[in-house]
Amino acid sequence: MLTLLLVEDDLDLAQTLVDYLDLEGIRCDHASNGMAGLELMRRGRYDALLLDLNLPRLDGLSVCQRLRTDGDDTPILMLTARDQLEDKLDGFRAGTDDYLVKPFALQELVVRVRALARRRSGQAQCLRCADLEMNLAERSATRAGQSLKLTPTGWRLLEALMRASPAVVSRQALESAVWGEEMPDSDSLKVHLFHLRKAVDAPFPTQLIQTVPGHGFVIKGPDP
Amino acid sequence: MLTLLLVEDDLDLAQTLVDYLDLEGIRCDHASNGMAGLELMRRGRYDALLLDLNLPRLDGLSVCQRLRTDGDDTPILMLTARDQLEDKLDGFRAGTDDYLVKPFALQELVVRVRALARRRSGQAQCLRCADLEMNLAERSATRAGQSLKLTPTGWRLLEALMRASPAVVSRQALESAVWGEEMPDSDSLKVHLFHLRKAVDAPFPTQLIQTVPGHGFVIKGPDP
DNA sequence: TAAGCTACTTAACCCGCACTTAACCCCTCC
DNA sequence: GGAGGGGTTAAGTGCGGGTTAAGTAGCTTA
Numbered sequence: 001m002l003t004l005l006l007v008e009d010d011l012d013l014a015q016t017l018v019d020y021l022d023l024e025g026i027r028c029d030h031a032s033n034g035m036a037g038l039e040l041m042r043r044g045r046y047d048a049l050l051l052d053l054n055l056p057r058l059d060g061l062s063v064c065q066r067l068r069t070d071g072d073d074t075p076i077l078m079l080t081a082r083d084q085l086e087d088k089l090d091g092f093r094a095g096t097d098d099y100l101v102k103p104f105a106l107q108e109l110v111v112r113v114r115a116l117a118r119r120r121s122g123q124a125q126c127l128r129c130a131d132l133e134m135n136l137a138e139r140s141a142t143r144a145g146q147s148l149k150l151t152p153t154g155w156r157l158l159e160a161l162m163r164a165s166p167a168v169v170s171r172q173a174l175e176s177a178v179w180g181e182e183m184p185d186s187d188s189l190k191v192h193l194f195h196l197r198k199a200v201d202a203p204f205p206t207q208l209i210q211t212v213p214g215h216g217f218v219i220k221g222p223d224p
Numbered sequence: 225m226l227t228l229l230l231v232e233d234d235l236d237l238a239q240t241l242v243d244y245l246d247l248e249g250i251r252c253d254h255a256s257n258g259m260a261g262l263e264l265m266r267r268g269r270y271d272a273l274l275l276d277l278n279l280p281r282l283d284g285l286s287v288c289q290r291l292r293t294d295g296d297d298t299p300i301l302m303l304t305a306r307d308q309l310e311d312k313l314d315g316f317r318a319g320t321d322d323y324l325v326k327p328f329a330l331q332e333l334v335v336r337v338r339a340l341a342r343r344r345s346g347q348a349q350c351l352r353c354a355d356l357e358m359n360l361a362e363r364s365a366t367r368a369g370q371s372l373k374l375t376p377t378g379w380r381l382l383e384a385l386m387r388a389s390p391a392v393v394s395r396q397a398l399e400s401a402v403w404g405e406e407m408p409d410s411d412s413l414k415v416h417l418f419h420l421r422k423a424v425d426a427p428f429p430t431q432l433i434q435t436v437p438g439h440g441f442v443i444k445g446p447d448p
Numbered sequence: 449t450a451a452g453c454t455a456c457t458t459a460a461c462c463c464g465c466a467c468t469t470a471a472c473c474c475c476t477c478c
Numbered sequence: 479g480g481a482g483g484g485g486t487t488a489a490g491t492g493c494g495g496g497t498t499a500a501g502t503a504g505c506t507t508a
Contacts (some may be wrong), residue, residue, distance in 0.1 A: 092339055
């Protein structure tokens with residue numbers, strides 16, 4: 001689970017952000033001025049810092065510079081209404097990692113901050129549907145915490161399904177995802193699907209892999 | 225000095241970018257379609273990848289996904305005219321690190337790519353996985369305190385594995401890490417791996433180097 | 449220059465697992 | 479009742495990967 005620090009003097013906006021991040025499963029501390037932000041950064045360890053530029057006590061650029069001068073390399077994402085090129089360049093010059101101009105979509109903030117945190121901690125991105133989880137870099141898949149044993153084709157199948165989720169994937173799309181250009185003569189897809197289901201669904205009460213007759217297959221469940 | 229790969233089918237834009245980056249002291253290779261881009265990525269080592277989305281042969285999203293699936297963690301910056309939120313989310317879902325909407329200021333591109341590369345280069349002098357330790361400066365490796373005797377290729381193999389850990393490294397990625405452009409005809413990789421295992425794992429109870437059938441190899445174990 | 453060592457490549461072999469194929473069964477919808 | 483889409487099962491085989499050994503090139507030492 002990620003833990004962020006948000007430094008923002010607009011309390012309404014701050015509250016909105018903290019609430020939304022909470023929904024996304026991201027903890028977020030909050031400071032409302034630059035000095036307090038610096039103080040918190042020095043005390044705790046955060047996966048990333050969300051930093052407003054217009055701040056009382058100590059402005060965002062200075063906060064960023066001081067952190068970098070102190071050797072703190074926490075990823076920083078600047079949030080600001082200043083959209084001029086010079087402002088952005090100043091931000092990066094001060095040592096920020098990303099720069100997002102207000103107003104922005106909350107979802108974009110989340111994916112950007114996740115990308116930053118991923119780099120820092122070296123954790124890989126995951127595909128997630130309900131209690132099913134795929135760690136792409138480690139090539140490990142778990143359901144409800146238990147690790148799953150997948151064959152190479154099973155893995156490709158599941159990856160294609162989860163990437164598309166919650167959309168339905170046609171047989172054709174699945175086949176080309178698994179075999180590319182050189183598809184097998186007979187439809188071994190159903191055999192592989194059968195084995196995949198045995199690995200992913202059989203030991204559990206709810207069946208995630210569902211067939212949509214005449215069209216293809218889906219993996220149900222909320223994806224990230 | 226930074227070295228980038230630009231994958232962009234608009235040749236005018238590509239030329240402009242390459243020229244400007246050159247002025248900034250950044251080397252930049254160029255590929256004009258997705259397949260060629262993948263090929264170059266697999267062959268050489270870049271500090272970052274500038275990736276257009278609309279590409280012939282293989283689109284940018286797929287290139288990104290494939291690289292990540294292969295365990296390549298080169299920072300990626302997507303350049304595209306698509307400015308819709310969903311497009312951005314798709315980009316980050318595919319594993320990009322940053323997303324810049326055309327038209328953009330060249331200077332912004334430069335500072336963003338520098339920020340990405342800076343993150344990446346922050347690498348340790350010492351790699352550690354479980355009781356296995358590599359001192360890059362001294363070019364020495366120990367396991368459980370005992371020093372290991374490694375051949376040059378064995379060293380490169382182990383370094384690639386440990387840098388990636390806990391991620392899985394595909395055979396292709398390992399081969400390009402060891403041999404770069406000039407790969408051997410037959411797969412001598414498995415022979416080298418065999419010898420590496422004899423040096424690293426054989427004398428010890430737990431086997432750190434594990435194979436992921438159909439894909440590649442991992443070194444397990446918590447790294448710092 | 450020859451002898452010897454080390455490291456790398458190549459080829460050959462073997463094993464086991466995963467993929468393919470084909471068969472059969474069930475269900476639903478013409 | 480037939481046809482077709484989909485689920486289930488079993489059998490054969492081919493390939494990925496482990497192991498070994500032989501051949502070669504480069505470097506060192508006598």
